[in-house]
Amino acid sequence: MRKQALLLSSAVLCCMGAVAQTLPEGTTALLPAGVKANITQNKQFYAQKNLCVAGSPEKGYKAFFSATDADHGEELWVTDGTPAGTYMVKDIQPGLGTSDIQYLTRFNDKVVFSANDGENGYELWISDGTEAGTRMVKDIHEMDSSNPIGFCQMDENRFIFFATDFDSELEYDNPQKWLWISDGTEEGTKLVARVDCAFPGVEEADNRWGPVQRVGRKVFFKAEEADKTGKTSGIEIWVTDGTEAGTHIVKDINVEPNVNKAGSTLSSSPAHLINFYNEKLFFKAWSMDSGNEPWASDGTEEGTYEIFNTNTAVGDNGLGIGGGVTMVGEPYNGMIVFRSKSPTYGSELGFTTCEKGNYGCIDIFTYEPTNTHQSFPDCGVVFDNLYMFCAATGFDGAVESHRGGELHCFDGEKVWMQYDYAPGVGCDWVKEPLVVGGSLYWWNEGKIDGTTATDTKLHRLDKWDGVPTIVSNIDANGDKVYGLRNLAGDLLYTSAVNNQLYCYHYRQEGYDPTKNPDVMEPEYRTRAEIAAGEGSGVTEISDDENAPVEFFNLQGVKVNGNEPGLYIRRQGSKATKIIVK
Secondary structure, eight states, X not given: OHHHHHHHHHHHHHHHTSOOOOXXXXXXXXXXXXXXXXXXXXXXXXXXXXXXXXEETTTEEEEEXXXXXXXXXXXXXXXXXXXXXXXXXXXXXXTTOOOOOEEEEXXXXXXXXXXXXXXXXXXXXXXXSSSTTOEEEEOOOTTSOOOOEEEEEOSSSOEEEEEOOHHXXXXXXXXXXXXEEESSSSTTOEEEEOEEOOOTTOOOXXXXXXXXXXXXXXXXXXXXXXXXXXXXXXXXXXXXXXSSTTOEESOOOOOOBOTTSTTOBOOOOOEEEEEETTTEXXXXXXXXXXXXXXXXXXXXXXXXXXXXXXXXXXXXXSOBOBOOEESOOOOBTXXXXXXXXXXXXXXXXXXXXXXXXXXXXXXXXXXXXXXXXXXXXXXXXXXXXXXXXXXXXXXXXXXXXXOXXXXXXXXXXXXXXXXXXXXTTOOXXXXXXXXXXXXXXXXXXXXXXXXXXXXXXXXXXXXXXXXXXXOOOSOTTOOOEEEEEEETTEEEEEETTTOOEEEEOOXXXXXXXXXXXXXXXXXXXXXXXXXXXXXXXXXXXXXXXXXXXXXXXXXXXXXXXXXXXXXXXXXXXXXXXEEEO
16 A cells, blocks of 8 residues: 555656646635645546535635645645645645545535445545544444445435445345435434445436436436346336335336236336426436337436337337437526537437427538537537527538537527637537536537647637637646636646646626526526525524624625625524625
């Protein structure tokens, strides 16, 4: 272990020795010399080595991550976006040993994660960003590691996860991960149901949102029956409300018989789960009649249905060919937008209100034959009341309409290219788009980004019809930016050039925080509840009606509250309310 740690520290020093250019205005390198951030380099918010923001409007927000230095191995670190506020939280496995922090996930103003303290194996941990507030929650598997995974906050006070205990390891032929729930205390951490959850933590690379999804105050996940000696349904969508009685399969979508097991059926291979306004789950599933198509569920069998069969063709085997669902974006204007494949247009922009029978598709790459010229739209985000995403319109320089891969806009009816950023058939492959502090950010995947750089740089767009700007300058050969996160209006990101963590502070001229607000808190209400002002989660229990009213910004700093923006309204010690002025 000591030899391994020494080798690792040498690698850290080599990485930190990379030649860096002067950082652009507003950019700060957060890690001390000799410290290496260990953050997964992908486009997902749920990653094994995650960069996770947690906090509250009252206490402010911090970002948690794992990092390695020469004295402690890989341990838990935290930052408030300043070098002075960036530090190791706790040496969980003392000395040079690594605690191997995995799947950091927000739980209100704390994070929960898997870690190895060197004595108990990989178990459930929690941290508030202080050494005293970082502890193992429960030794779930007393004889080995429970390897907890699939963390997801279910409601205001509890989160679910999947873990292996002594019984789940030995009761069946293969070890299983069963469903657990916790409030962050040992006594409040309990087994919910014996259901085989082998897949949480493993998800398709193009699913940005993760394999476990909360909808309202229930959580949907992929699983199958624990007892394989009886009838089984393969891997399907399950739901839980945190109780054993409220944990069940929502529907056996693929009823194709399992020829190796009488009475059982095969998996529907569900994927691309996303919360649709706390009303339904949107996802992709495979059925015998339709193949891979978009589905929705409210958590009941009768409320789980195929939205639309985008390709009604049937193969020689009698099974539906299907269209497909990938690159699902965040909800926009009452719709889910995704990459859909239709026999007429090929892989183009699909959208649905999630009502049964509702589906639309826009052909972006219209060059004939259009079904073989496909734009392959990527997952997008909402910015300036538009859905912004990347799509391709051709790579033949002799054809006027071909403009390579570029950022596009969708207003619910039509699509247009935002700007020919990489001129001609050059490509600005927009990856990890994120709205922070009123601006849209992304990094470019590939070798051409509108500059002479050969690899990814960070880009910023201040308004939908503006011109993108490069705002990173880490290495002359490309910045290899990834891991974009919103830290209450400041942008966090890291670079594979040097494994450094950066904070970028910027506000455009005339910044209006209500136009593209920094959404830092989870929403549990449906659209109807929000419109009616119901269930806001506001605590109004102060018994001192004469207490003065005070305003705080989202970082917890007291302000006058006279300017437009997002504030905390506090009256008395226990009365708080998030408002927009």
